[in-house]
Amino acid sequence: MADDGSGTGALDEGTENAALGEALAAEHAAVWGYGVVGAAVSEDAREVVVASEAVHRDVRDRVTALLSDRNAEVADAKGAYTLPFPVLSEVDAAALAVVLEDGVADAWVRVLDQAAERSTRELAVGVLTAAEVRAVGWRGAAGQAPVTSALPGLPPQ
């Protein structure tokens, strides 16, 4: 496992909070990004977008509260983000949603890797799972194959 710089290499609240901070950044990005997705999809898909954005807002608020309770650093959302590619169509919007959910999955796998508390792992595996289920739908809408991932959030071996 990567050294976290603490010297002992042990998992503790510090490693956990750092990973949660990264997850919070990913959730901020997802909330912002779903605004872009929503502007580019048809009315039929908008309900899914709104629901997805709401989930990310809830997770963002939960992580913010958790870190605040611990007096840990809480990063604010950035004022703006750079899109990874132009979003000019509904397919582009779905592809952006995949990027958002995959980014969230990456961050929450990192939380699982760095967490010291069982309750944090419970939160992480739930958020990770929900992100992957949403990503399956978006990959299909984006015309990507395969629509499923064997190991969401983990780099290929």
Place this chain on the structure above:
Amino acid sequence: MSPTPPPRPPGFSRRTLLAASAAGLALLATGCSSPPADERERVTSEQADELAVQVAVQEALVSAFAAAGAADPALAAEVAELAAQADEQLTRLRAASPGTTASASSPAGAPPAGGARGWLREQIGATAASHATACLDQSGARAALLGSVAAGLRGHEARLA
């Protein structure tokens, strides 16, 4: 000549999001097959036993894919990619479970006539639940791996819905 573009705002591409975590995930990519390097990779006997159980659970799922495919050839073609991913998951779990070798997997039973798809989906859901529960009492790379496999299987379950 085009005007000078304004400074780029911060990005949120996967590359950006991954930058901070790439180092930490490096070992995950190896499947944790290397000897423990530090304290966080120490595994208790209970954790090792539980991970071995999860290997067996995944083996049963791989068998379930085969059984469902044998019962319904059309389904076999449809879920070929999912079956391959279940195999990939099994490989990673075995690599992370010290001393675990390929074994004659426990039979997953047989799907009911005409109900292979639903039966397979149930097997996938049960396996995902098992891995997710086991993830909670692991730590470090093992927790990350089990959580990832569980999430991947929930994606499979959604695909078959």
